[in-house]
Amino acid sequence: MKPAEKITDKLIGAHSLETAEYAALIRARDEVRDTLRGAAEKERRRFYGNTVFTRGLIEISSFCKNDCLYCGIRRSNANAERYRLTEEQILECADNGYELGFRTFVLQGGEDAYFTDERLIPLIGELKRRRPDCAVTLSLGERSYESYKRLREAGADRYLLRHETADEEHYKKLHPDEMSFQNRMRCLKNLKALGYQVGCGFMVGSPFQTPETLAKDLKLIEEFKPEMCGIGPFIPHHETPFAKHPAGTLELTCFLLSVIRIIHPPVLLPATTALGTIDPLGRERGIKCGANVVMPNLSPVSVRKKYALYDNKLCTGEEAAECRRCLERRIRSIGYETVTARGDFKNTNNN
Numbered sequence: 001m002k003p004a005e006k007i008t009d010k011l012i013g014a015h016s017l018e019t020a021e022y023a024a025l026i027r028a029r030d031e032v033r034d035t036l037r038g039a040a041e042k043e044r045r046r047f048y049g050n051t052v053f054t055r056g057l058i059e060i061s062s063f064c065k066n067d068c069l070y071c072g073i074r075r076s077n078a079n080a081e082r083y084r085l086t087e088e089q090i091l092e093c094a095d096n097g098y099e100l101g102f103r104t105f106v107l108q109g110g111e112d113a114y115f116t117d118e119r120l121i122p123l124i125g126e127l128k129r130r131r132p133d134c135a136v137t138l139s140l141g142e143r144s145y146e147s148y149k150r151l152r153e154a155g156a157d158r159y160l161l162r163h164e165t166a167d168e169e170h171y172k173k174l175h176p177d178e179m180s181f182q183n184r185m186r187c188l189k190n191l192k193a194l195g196y197q198v199g200c201g202f203m204v205g206s207p208f209q210t211p212e213t214l215a216k217d218l219k220l221i222e223e224f225k226p227e228m229c230g231i232g233p234f235i236p237h238h239e240t241p242f243a244k245h246p247a248g249t250l251e252l253t254c255f256l257l258s259v260i261r262i263i264h265p266p267v268l269l270p271a272t273t274a275l276g277t278i279d280p281l282g283r284e285r286g287i288k289c290g291a292n293v294v295m296p297n298l299s300p301v302s303v304r305k306k307y308a309l310y311d312n313k314l315c316t317g318e319e320a321a322e323c324r325r326c327l328e329r330r331i332r333s334i335g336y337e338t339v340t341a342r343g344d345f346k347n348t349n350n351n
């Protein structure tokens with residue numbers, strides 16, 4: 001048996017590898033891709049059948065105090081158009097989404113000082129009051145333990161905060177000096193301790209990424225066991241320091257989706273908009289490789305183009321209803337089914 005096949009067998013049997021073995025697997029991926037895709041598909045079916053969960057994404061603000069080198073809405077991009085939705089607009093997006101069958105709303109935005117706890121708490125409360133059968137997910141960056149606690153008490157169920165890379169040196173190359181890997185990890189641990197369903201994740205093909213840094217990402221997922229994991233290709237934005245760096249690939253992203261599904265079988269794993277942006281059938285491919293979540297956009301069309309994390313972002317022109325229908329059709333075309341459900345993480349302890 002070839003070394004890569006041996007490592008693959010171990011991963012499928014044990015849901016765990018040494019960090020160096022993850023790196024070796026990534027290097028030799030051409031030899032074992034199909035085996036891993038098959039095993040990922042099997043795990044996915046065991047937990048979720050052929051269903052795909054949908055999340056309605058509401059991009060609440062493009063103001064950001066951070067200066068992440070990869071991101072189009074970083075504070076030093078003076079040409080970024082800034083907007084912020086009102087509470088009314090956010091609730092309207094959610095009402096519209098509810099009618100369309102969404103039962104999870106994701107409020108995502110830059111780190112905008114306007115959205116204090118005092119403003120978010122009544123907003124989350126009102127969302128939960130109107131829609132007690134829905135989950136509220138926040139994706140608003142790093143905040144204090146106290147803030148995460150108050151937002152959780154206000155009713156937030158889940159929190160997405162990608163770790164971006166599990167290698168500290170790599171983290172420093174992607175972020176300005178005032179941000180730190182330690183703080184990111186502290187935030188993720190705090191969120192977990194507060195009882196959120198937590199999502200970490202990273203960009204595939206980010207500048208300076210190597211099989212070794214990716215191996216650390218996979219080890220982190222194995223150990224932290226996030227309820228959700230967001231991975232998508234890095235895509236350059238023309239007004240960032242990484243404008244000239246190449247985008248991540250469909251091939252590597254799909255491979256990693258399969259590996260993550262096997263490492264942590266019940267994980268909620270989205271086929272991201274970024275994946276759909278680099279390839280017209282990217283999200284479909286992602287689902288076939290182990291993803292089980294899609295997150296179409298519910299933001300008002302008037303602001304869609306302004307939430308430009310990267311160039312050529314998909315679906316910035318369509319109304320939410322069109323997006324929903326288009327995605328449902330795409331998912332059905334590959335033999336899967338979108339469902340109207342909160343789509344919570346369920347660990348049946350048989351992994």
Ligand code: SAH
Nearest residue numbers: 070071109110111141162233234235309310
């Ligand atoms: N401010 C929030 C939301 C950030 S946007 C937070 O900090 O969590 C959500 C994700 O988009 C980021 O975590 C990052 O991984 C991804 N992203 C940012 N710029 C990107 C780019 N150029 N290409 C692909 N993904 C990008």
